[in-house]
Amino acid sequence: MAIGSANDNKIVLELQVGGQGGGLSENDRQLLNDFKENTENILKKTESDDILLANGETLSREELKGDKGDTGERGQRGERGLQGEQGIQGVDGKSAYHIWLDIGNQGSEQDFLNWLQGEGLTEEEKQQLIKKGATKDILLEDGTTITKEELLSNDIDIQPSDYEVRVFENKIQFKLKTTNTWTDLPTQPENPSGKTLSARIHNKFIQFKFDDEGKWLPLYLVEDLAYELRFASLHIQWKLRSEASHLWKNILYNYNVRELDHQVLTAKIEGETIKIKLQSEGDDKWRDLLLGHSYNFNIRFLENHIEWKSNDPNSQWYKFPLNPDASKNGKTYVAKLNQNKIEIRETSGVSFEVLPLVFSENFNIQIKDQRLEWKELTEDDLKWKWIPFRSENYHTKDTLDCRIHFGVIQYKFPLQEQWSDLIPLKDLIKVEQKVISEKDIVGDTLNYLRALTTVQDNVLLRAGLYKVNPVSSYGISLLSNSKFHLENGATIKVNPCTLPTFYLFNLRKVNNVEISGGQLIGDKEEHLYHNSIDDNRYRREEHIHGINIDECRDIKIFDMKIDKFIGDCIQIPYAENIYCRNLHLVGSRMENLGLRHGKNFIFENCNLDFASPDSKSKFTNLGYGVDIEPHLAIKGKGLENIKFLNCTFKHNKGFMPVGAMISLYGLKRQGATTPEPANVTISFINPVFEGCGLVAASANDLANGFLYIENATFIETQWFGLLFRDNVSANFKTYVKGARFIDCGTDVASASGYYSQFIAPISFWVNSNEYQKGEVELNRGTRNIFMSDIEIINTDKGKFRQFAIQNYVTTNSTNTKLNDLQNVEITNLKVVGYEKIFHNQTGQMIDPTFKITYSNETQVTEIINDFIVTKDTNNHVFNVTSASNVTFKEDIHSSNIEYYAKNSSQGEVKLKFETPTDIEGLAYGIQEFALARGKRIKMRKIDTNRWEYLEGTA
CATH class of the missing domain: 2.60.120 (Jelly Rolls)
Structure with a gap:
């Protein structure tokens, strides 16, 4: 595009479009026609000599002078033509006024401004102004803006003529002309000196000025008046004014934004409560610290202070900001939280009493996400100590301030001064597909995506890195009948956090949802643990999950990589009809895939690899590829029709090198009053286990169903290929049809203690440990396993050569294992490279139904002597x-x-x-x-x- 000759005070442009023969393509013509239809009267002059910009600033006549011109843009492509050539480097730009003179006009700068206000620019002149270096969004007559990258942005058809504004008691109010109700604007101009206001509607903006200044300033977009906001039930809610009152929609949950998080507060003891305030606040701002409820712990009274610790016997004692009661010295009490108070009872007592709080000095408190810490005023930052705290109850009494500011919904707590952006209104208008790139994100990425997905049911995330900052358990929720697709190269990364629980995608009670593409990354190697590194029990309970699917139906997840979560890559507490394809679930701390209850799950062509503890932890976690572990069979919820098709499980190792764990202990917990039978049916077709094996534990008769394994390969596993652990259910059967065990036992030296009892390509193991008595049917041995066409081969890579199959049973005076290996059959077995085939390690009497038959290709070490x-x-x-x-x-x-x-x-x-x-x-x-x-x-x-x-x- 180049400047041509002057004609009738207009800039004539010559369009040079790539392509043979010049001229415009059909696409170019359509673009130009659309441009002409939608833009008029650029740079309308206001009452001052300044030009009003879309961001509320003004542009003086001096500032109209352009900077050095930009590099020319590549010509647009014709329908049949070749690619346009790169434009030449621009020279020093002239002001718009001098450009006006250059094209043959005469007059002063005021004449130029009058000319702008009179006829307006043609489309070519608008393009010329852009080319000459206009660097800011400029407000058009119709309220839209124009930039180098974007000419128009006008999504909502709201006319200024629909509204009236007035100043009432120095507040600006508006109303629809069709109503008689005046409403205060959510945004009011700051007026610390109490000057008199004037207001008007101009260029789709509500403008104001102080009468003695004479300069109109933008306050509010008229389009924003089409929306209503409110705070209700701990949410920001929105709707169009034209919508019925039952159509309020949630876009922000209060727990996600807490104004006191990550701030050092001043605290004091008063009566039975802890009071807090910001350090900058006066004494009229003290308020109760809400501690939560039901969190049980222990308190002990010492001579000069009080300490508390969790119920875990291995957890440490923490100093409490309380003076001791001398009458209680040396005693330990059970304690619990009750909103803003602490209640205690003697360990043998029944009733609780409120703990009187006494501490002579003020101290500091800080809230780090879901953890509460304190220190004395004179202590340094290395002296922070925990206080018992249940964060889900915190700030439930707070309300958010919310407003619409220039097309963006903003929020803040009453105590905050700064407003935070949440989401542009235009993103709440549902479209067929909402396409989002990094530059579209407004405010906090997580809050923006959460707000977006409350409305949009088809989201495409462009390539880029999207970092999210968790401040509560819940991440991105999706609607029923929705899709969320990450473009190739799109990654959502969880920033390091101190939360014990977080779900990046949290699907709960929704149906027919698709998530696909891209990558999700957790904070496994960076996590700021909520619990002490030495507190193994509670450290283990910290879970940051990739995708959580609970009480859902018809969920599809495909073509994704989910990596480095300290919980699970995918966790499914309960769901139906789940289909996952081409997933790479890798590097989780607990398990790459966690299944609890549900039916009709298919995992096809998925890789579940390299689950392992994080490098900083002293605690060895599960580290399973998949953990299939239904708990108490409430309402008969088992795991039915679970299929793994062509999946690989490589080098997963935590407690044990386990690619797949089928653990049915939890169906019968000790002390459970009414456990019910549960159907469990699981199939593995063509699986490959490399470096890790499969564990099957049908420990009690509440498990009804089967495990079916077909054409499996176990190659170079560290300890075992297939371990049947407490496989004693009378109602659960296992079928293995065609399996190859190649060089199993590559790292047997790492199996210490009772783990060494598992070592063999195929291992049958039954124990009598006390902790399992509530979960395992006692006095039974392994049973109900049917295997055929089995090959166990050692090519000298496997260090373990003693035996191909072992049986290990422990008994005691009250627990004898009867009918061991009952209904266990291994037919057409081929063994090569082992000293023995079957080793009954503990000499247990074997049931007569136990059967082994051999392939003629079976080979064992030769016998030399009698x-x-x-x-x-x-x-x-x-x-x-x-x-x-x-x-x-x-x-x-x-x-x-x-x-x-x-x-x-x-x-x-x-x-x-x-x-x-x-x-x-x-x-x-x-x-x-x-x-x-x-x-x-x-x-x-x-x-x-x-x-x-x-x-x-x-």
Whole structure:
């Protein structure tokens, strides 16, 4: 675009558009027509010699002089033409007045301003003004603004003629012309000297001036009057004035903004309460500190001070800003919070009494999100100490001030001086798809997105980094029937915080929601822990989650990476019909995926990798790829039809290297009055476990259902591939069809203590630990597991070679495990590279229904000398490579275990029995028989002195 000749006091422009033959494309023509239709009378002059800008400032005639011109913009692309060339570097700009003179006009600067007010500029002149370096938003006659980047912004059709304004008792009021009700403007001009005001509507702005100054200033956009705001039920609410009274909509929750957070306050004791005020406030501003309620802890009285600690026996005592009661010295009490008071009772008592508070001096208090700390006035910042506090009850009595200021909703607490931006009104107008980029964010990113998603049900977040600052548990909520899509390259990052709980996306009681694309990142390695690094129990309970899905239906999440959360990447307390595809859930501290209750979940082509403790913590957390853990079966809520299709679980390790944990202990908690049976049905199809294994624990009869695993691969797992832990339910069955265990046991040295009992590619383990008595059916062994087509291979990468399968059972005088391995079958088993196949490590009597059958490809370490088999069934597969005898002792118990002998020696091998024995289908009343070179035999013991020939070449 270039300047042409002057004609009739207009700037004639020559449009140079990329493309052969010049001219305008259809797109260019449409753009130009739209521009002509929607812009008129730029730079209308006000009563002063200043030009009014959209931000409320004025532009003097001297300031009209432009700065150095900008680099020319690339020409627009024609429909068929080539790309336009880069414009040349602009020269020093002239003022708009000198440009006016250059094109053939004559007159003073006042004449120029009069000319602007008279006819207005053509579209070409507007473009020329932009090209010549206008650097601020300039207010147009119709109330819109113009910039280099944007020509128009006029979303709401509100005419100034619809309203009237007046000054009443030095307040500016407005009303619709169709009503008789005058309303104070939410925004009033500051007038500390009490001057007389005047008001008018001009250029879609309500303007004001002080009568003795004569300068009109903008106060309010007329469009803003179309909205109403109020504070109700701890929310800011909004609606259009034209909407009915039941259509108020929430856009901000009070707990998200607390005016006293992150400030050092002055505190004092008065009566039974702690009083607080800002350090700058006078004594008329003291108010009660609300401590919350129901938080139980302990208080002890010492000679010169009082201390408190949590109920956890390992937690530390903290000094309290209270003087002790001498009559209570040396005693410990149970305490609880009751709003602004503390109540105590003796440990053996029943009733609580209010604790009188006495402290002779003022002190400091600070509220850090959901934590309350105190120190004496003379102490430095290293001396902050905790006070018991339940933040969800804090500030429930506060109300927010809210207003609309130049098209933006703002809020503040009454004690605050500064207003904070929340969201532009234009973003509350629902559109088919709301596209947001970094430059569109107004105010705090989290509050903006939370406000946006209360209205918009289809949001596209452009590429960029969006950092959020959590100040309460709840993050971004979505509407039912909504979509939230992150463009490739869009990342939402949780800044370091001290919160014990936060959900970046919090889906609760919504249906038909999609979240897709981009990346969510937590604060795992930066988290400012609410609890002491040594307080393991409570430190473990700090959870910052990526996505929380509770009481929802029909939720889809796909094509996302969710990374580094100290809680779960995704947590699902209860939901139905969940579909997740192409998710990379990685690096969580607790578990990458946490499932509690629900039905119809599908996870397809998902990676759940590298869950692990954070590097700063002294506490080893769960670190599971997925934790499937239904708790008390309230109303029969189990986990039904949960499917993992083509998912990988790599290198997850916390307490144990576990890719998937199926833990059903919680269905039967000790002391539960009415636990109910729960249906649990889970399938893994084509899973890959690398560096970590799968744990299945159906610990009680409340679990009804099955675990189905098909075509699984366990490769180079650190401890075990498949661990059945307290798998004793009579009503829960496990089916494994086709599984390969390759080089399991790469880091067995890291399994210390009782963890060492788990080591094997396949491990059956039942314990009698006291803490589990309320959750495990006692006096039972492992049961109801059916496995077929299993390969267990050691290629020398696996350091553990002692046995492929182990059984470990602990008992005591009151807890004996009966019917161990009842209804457990392993058929067509191939083992290569292990010294033994099955190892009954604790010598427990095995149920006769236990069954193992072998593939002919099975190989074990050769037997060199005469070998005696005993009832512990440690050895029942023999590959004899040198001529020797194998003796079967009388006390081998009857079972479905398949005994397999193969003669790979150069001579004859004798199989011997202690007494005459029948081998049905082969021989009767024999005590030995010869197994010729190259021959093999499979048989099982069915009764005293009776065996059954199964197959072979003997």
